[in-house]
Amino acid sequence: MQVQKHARIANIRKLSRYFLFLTVALMAIIAIGGIGFPVFLMTVSSGDLTVAGYLARAATLDDGFFSQLKEGLSLQLKVVAGLVWLAWCTVVWRVLVHINQLLTCFHDGEIFNKKAIFHAKRAFNLNLILVASALGIDFLAIVFSYVYPSAGGTGDIGHFLGRVLDQMTWIGFFLLLLWSLEIGVDLNEEAELTI
Template sequence: MQVQKHARISNIRKLSRYFLFLNVLTMIVVGIGAIALPIIVMLASSGDLTVMGYLSKAVVVENGFFSQLREGLSTELKVVAVLASLFFFGMIELVLIHINQLLTCFHEGEIFNKKAVFHAKRAFNINLVLVAIMFVVELIAIALSYVYPGHEATGSFTYFLGKSFDQLIWLGACLLLLWSLEIGVDLNEEAELTI
């Protein structure tokens, strides 16, 4: 029996149509965020909060980026924040584009093919890079919260470990799904050869 002719393919096609719609909505929201956040940052009041100062404060769970906008940002921090946000929004859009292409393959009923595996691999690899960058930035921020003077609170390493554990579980689940797709492609090719 050919793997692509399985009865569940029609269910996958229906469900992927809804996920395509949600993915497009997510792409629109991320695009709006990519436009809005740099504008919000550049219009924030000027102050003396530097990149190091921000990182040392931001790692504390109660402090968020928007709560620190009231203190006033230095020009250096504004430029770094705009560039970092554009980079991350761009990378997230790339992940969403590859997920969109993967869901399009699913919607067309082509689940176990090389095109679907290609887009799944790209989305996974870009997401892996994003997670690694966020781990490094958070570790630097935790270190700075202990080193940078003048702060009553320090970064929570247990909070970081919890977030890291959560991200690693999601990456592991995505990797298992990617391997399943690759095995499905191999089985599909073998089935075509035996017929």
């Protein structure tokens, strides 16, 4: 028996339909960007900027990667940047697939069930990997800026700690939403057993 028969369920179903279109559009954009950026990298002029040199400069430049294209990139940097970009796009695409499946559960009116929990947990865990990798790359950039100080300065640790705090706040918020969904599933199962 369906115990999720409230007016809020109808509103959630309606709203999730709009978000389904948004996730599909974002998945298409990520797929195009995932293929387009490595192709763009192959057209960039060749130079002698290596991965370590890029990371040493990236911590001090405001506009990051694109400001260094004028000097030219080494084949090593092109390959590493292309592979990192493809890996990042793949994980983001997987997060969007799980969010899309979660929204499909919501659109079907099955808000508090095990399938929704599975997709929510999987999206959260993949997002955690994205955050950890982005913060790890930022930390490496700061370390390389101190190892190679001739690159034009050193990285700002305060800015990095601010980003860590910001990301931890968002992770805490999403973890709270995940726990709320899990509590809702438990309450829904108890209500079904009582009926």
